[in-house]
Amino acid sequence: MNIVVLDAYVNNPGDLSWKPLEELGSVTLYDRTKPDEVAARVADADIAVTNKITWDAETLAKAPNLKLIALTSTGFNVVDLDAARKQGVTVCNVPAYSTPDVAQMTFALMLELCLHVGDHSRGVLQGDWVKSVDFTYWNHPLVEIAGKTLGIVGMGSIGQAVAKVATAFGMEVVFDNRSRKPELENEHCSQVDLDELLAVSDFVTLHAPATPETDKLIDAGAIAKMKDGAMLLNTARGTLVDEQAVADALLSGKLGGFGADVVAVEPMRADNPLLEAKSKNLVITPHIAWATLEARTRLLDTVFANVRAFIEGKPQNVVS
Numbered sequence: 001m002n003i004v005v006l007d008a009y010v011n012n013p014g015d016l017s018w019k020p021l022e023e024l025g026s027v028t029l030y031d032r033t034k035p036d037e038v039a040a041r042v043a044d045a046d047i048a049v050t051n052k053i054t055w056d057a058e059t060l061a062k063a064p065n066l067k068l069i070a071l072t073s074t075g076f077n078v079v080d081l082d083a084a085r086k087q088g089v090t091v092c093n094v095p096a097y098s099t100p101d102v103a104q105m106t107f108a109l110m111l112e113l114c115l116h117v118g119d120h121s122r123g124v125l126q127g128d129w130v131k132s133v134d135f136t137y138w139n140h141p142l143v144e145i146a147g148k149t150l151g152i153v154g155m156g157s158i159g160q161a162v163a164k165v166a167t168a169f170g171m172e173v174v175f176d177n178r179s180r181k182p183e184l185e186n187e188h189c190s191q192v193d194l195d196e197l198l199a200v201s202d203f204v205t206l207h208a209p210a211t212p213e214t215d216k217l218i219d220a221g222a223i224a225k226m227k228d229g230a231m232l233l234n235t236a237r238g239t240l241v242d243e244q245a246v247a248d249a250l251l252s253g254k255l256g257g258f259g260a261d262v263v264a265v266e267p268m269r270a271d272n273p274l275l276e277a278k279s280k281n282l283v284i285t286p287h288i289a290w291a292t293l294e295a296r297t298r299l300l301d302t303v304f305a306n307v308r309a310f311i312e313g314k315p316q317n318v319v320s
Contacts, residue, residue: 001024001025001026001046001047001311002025002026002028002044002045002046002047002065003021003024003025003026003027003028003045003046003047003048003049003307004027004028004030004041004042004045004047004048004049005018005021005027005028005029005030005048005049005050006030006033006038006041006042006048006049006050006051006053007030007031007032007033007050007051007052007053007072008029008030008031008049009031009032010032010051010052011051011072011296011299011300012296012300015293016293016296016297016300020300020301020304021049021303021304021307024304024307024308024311025046025047025311028041033050033053035054038053038059038062039059039062042059042062042063042066043062043063043064043065044065045063045065045066046065046066046067046068047066047067047068047069047070047307047310048063048066048068048069048070049070049072049303049307050069050070050071050072050078051071051072051073051078052078053078054078055069055078055079055080055083055084056080056083057080057083057086060080060083060084060087060089061087063089066087066089067088067089067090067310068089068090068091068092068307068310068315069084069089069090069091069092070092070303070306070307070310071091071092071093071094071303071319072094072299072300072303073093073094074093074094074095074096074097074098075093075209075210075237076091076093076319077209077210077211079091079319079320081319081320084320085320089320090310090315090318090320091318091319091320092306092310092315092316092317092318092319093317093319094298094299094302094303094306094317095317096157097290097295097298097299097302098289098290098292098295098298098299099157099158099161100161100295101289101290101291101292101294101295102158102161102207102235102261102289102290103158103161103162103164103165104289105235105261105285105288105289106162106165106205106233106235106289107162107165107169109233109235109259109260109261109283109285110145110203110205110231110233110259111145112259112283113143113231113256113257113258113259113281113283114142114143114144114145114231114257115142115143116138116139116140116142119139119140120138120139123139140281145169145170145171145203146169146170146171147170147171147172148171148172148202148203149171149172149173149174149200149201149202149203150162150163150166150171150172150173150174150201150202150203150204150205151173151174151175151176151197151198151200151201151203151204151205152166152173152174152175152176152205152207153175153176153194153197153204153205153206153207153208153217154175154176154177154206154207154208154209154236155175155176155177155181155184155191155207156177156207158207158235158236159175159177159207160184162205162207163175163184163189167188167189171188172188172189173188173189173190174189174190174191174192174196174197174200174201175189175190175191175192175197176191176192176193176194176197177191194222195225198222198225198226199225199226199227200227201226201227201230202227202230202231203230203231203232203233204218204226204230204231204232204233205232205233205234205235206218206232206233206234206235206236206240206241207235207236208236208240209236209237210236210237210239210240214237214239214240215239215240216239216240216241216242216245217240217241218232218234218240218241218242218245218246219241219242219245220242220245220248220249223245223246223249223254223255224254226254226255228253228254228256229253229254229255229256230255230256231255231256231257231258231259231281232246232255232257232258232259233258233259233260234258234259234260234261234262235260235261235262235289236262237262238260238262238263238264238265238266239264241260241264243263243264243272243273243274244273246258246273246274246277247273247274247276247277250277250280250281250282251276251277251280256281257280257281257282257283258274258277258280258281258282258283259282259283259284260274260283260284260285261284261285261286261287261288261289262287263284266286266287267286268284268286302317
């Protein structure tokens with residue numbers, strides 16, 4: 001098999017091994033692939049290992065030998081599945097490899113919005129504590145999360161992991177999910193519709209997939225239904241929020257804070273409206289929740305297993 005890895009660096013900047021993949025065929029590694037480079041690189045490929053390359057019908061047509069797209073991600077919205085199916089291309093993803101890591105990032109963002117650990121540490125290191133006339137000081141209001149209500153939008157594996165951590169912190173949990181999940185309800189966790197979730201939550205965290213139905217799910221109308229001063233978290237996909245509406249709500253004080261590991265267009269553009277609100281309680285990280293060494297090890301192990309299973313005629317984790 002002729003195997004081409006189109007964006008190798010982001011998954012493995014050198015701290016992991018490609019050897020298990022090289023045992024399965026002839027492998028060509030490209031750290032990054034620009035859109036105008038895709039056609040030449042996939043022209044003879046049997047298998048493409050890729051993360052963010054967009055596979056529409058036009059791109060697929062440039063890879064006549066292609067049999068498998070092995071995604072190095074859980075999401076598969078970069079692939080036109082109908083076009084892949086028509087061309088006879090199997091598409092595999094990597095489910096649930098980063099569940100604990102995204103839950104961890106969700107609370108890292110929440111706690112930063114509530115305690116401003118980074119800002120206070122920077123102040124201490126630049127000498128502010130040395131100059132303090134009191135034994136302590138704080139630059140922002142500090143918020144206790146115990147007893148607060150966390151609204152979880154999307155109760156898949158990540159949402160469930162977040163709920164467990166929230167309960168351990170002493171929070172009450174409400175969740176909205178497209179299907180009923182009564183088995184997850186208990187005295188501290190209940191399923192409600194989205195409007196009720198927005199109305200009762202002190203924090204709202206997004207864990208839904210990017211679909212046409214969830215595009216700008218949290219817009220100005222949704223924010224208007226939230227408590228004044230509530231905080232919003234997004235570690236799912238940037239397209240779930242209307243970024244201009246979030247910026248406006250931060251500037252007006254309607255939102256008490258926004259923490260995100262994702263934005264609608266990545267890398268973040270200089271004209272992203274969220275940057276207008278950078279003076280407010282805003283924390284944005286560059287899509288790193290998934291990128292722990294442990295998570296990337298699980299990711300590549302599953303990608304290698306997906307390729308091996310396909311070559312053996314027993315494809316797994318198929319989304320097409």
